[in-house]
Amino acid sequence: MKEPLILIVNDDGISAPGIRKLIKIMNDFGKVVVVAPDGPRSGMGHAITIEATIRCDKVIIDKGPQTEYSCSGTPVDCVKLAVNQLLDSKPDLCVSGINHGSNSSINVIYSGTMSAAVEGAIEGIPSIGFSLLDYDHNADFSESEKYIRKITKRVLDNKLDPGVCLNVNIPKTKEGEELNGLKVCRQADANWEEEFEKRTDPKGRPYYWLTGIFVNYDKGTDTDEWALDNHYISVVPVQFDVTAHSSLSSIKSLFDE
């Protein structure tokens, strides 16, 4: 069998420990090409660069068989550039992460990591976003590794439904602690109750910092938040058809003459 071509992207930037770990793991699965932002792009969602130019240069960050490109654009730009400009053939797999911090429930919408995986799916590539629930730059990815290997192998062997990618979130573990396994689940109905911190600059003008508290409204035991709270890895299949199919008839009746 031909060696799989694996595209790696993230939103924390090409030098983040999470993507360095993911590159090491993926080098065991196939030929790896990294196209990642030149610095942090958290919270970029599905942003693309349409009014400005994009830089994308080949770089060597550390030793290994992978090829790497550092890109001035967004995580989604990285996927588009890889597929349409840098690679000779379509990747067999697109993996994004490992994100430093959660992308569960509503965070999937804001996440550059997950938007890159969704863009992979839009391009017809089996795609997975991996996130560890630890914002620390020096997070410990060791317990994550065996699950990332298992999920990657299953997806390479079986592909995914067209138009669907995976949102994988991994609880933070203490040293020696083991996770309970993996749960396939739905996105919880959770949200940020936001507040802004209003400050005044040295010239007396106001400015704002976004802050917020995460609130899970969902009592279901089939959600990603439930799984993570109970020390399971959550796997949510994510689609880019955002039509609210179950509301089509009520909206139709709204506009009946």
Added chain:
Amino acid sequence: MKEPLILIVNDDGISAPGIRKLIKIMNDFGKVVVVAPDGPRSGMGHAITIEATIRCDKVIIDKGPQTEYSCSGTPVDCVKLAVNQLLDSKPDLCVSGINHGSNSSINVIYSGTMSAAVEGAIEGIPSIGFSLLDYDHNADFSESEKYIRKITKRVLDNKLDPGVCLNVNIPKTKEGEELNGLKVCRQADANWEEEFEKRTDPKGRPYYWLTGIFVNYDKGTDTDEWALDNHYISVVPVQFDVTAHSSLSSIKSLFDE
């Protein structure tokens, strides 16, 4: 009945003709507060500003009863700031646009206009994104107006299902031409076949411009692309639960031991 509080946002910037037109229309429906980016933010998707500060200042752009704020952040930042910082009560309606250009089918994912409407829905506000299929700065919004009024009235009178907002796209018309009406439809399976134009800067280093051709793969007659091609206004109910519910069982079987 209390006068409705209407939040207006967009992604083309607070001085774009599309939002100025929308403000004029909405002033007839209630008390209008505008919180819009200080310049163009097209293609920003659901980006939020988490690593930087946000400016947001009260401004007067043109005469009228509306209150207006110009914001340095993304369209989604504008909605968050409005709801959590600037307004005393939750808006009865959030309208985004009128966008200069299409946000049909896959464009809903990249669109700052639609992401602002989705953020409105996340905040529990009945929300609508309006887009005209004309990228021209001086686009003619006159034929759009009666449909925007009709849709706004229906949504104010009836609300929307929780977690659902509307993606309204309006075909470009020639002078005197009438549209065929309004179709409630699903997001078409369409995509951009992207290419990048590679150029060389004056110092000899490469850079890229994103370009692309829009391709509709969907032969259905129940899609937004079909409606627009046939001179109907398309109305797609959009949700932020992106779980691929129909793939849950196949993904579960993928990970059975």
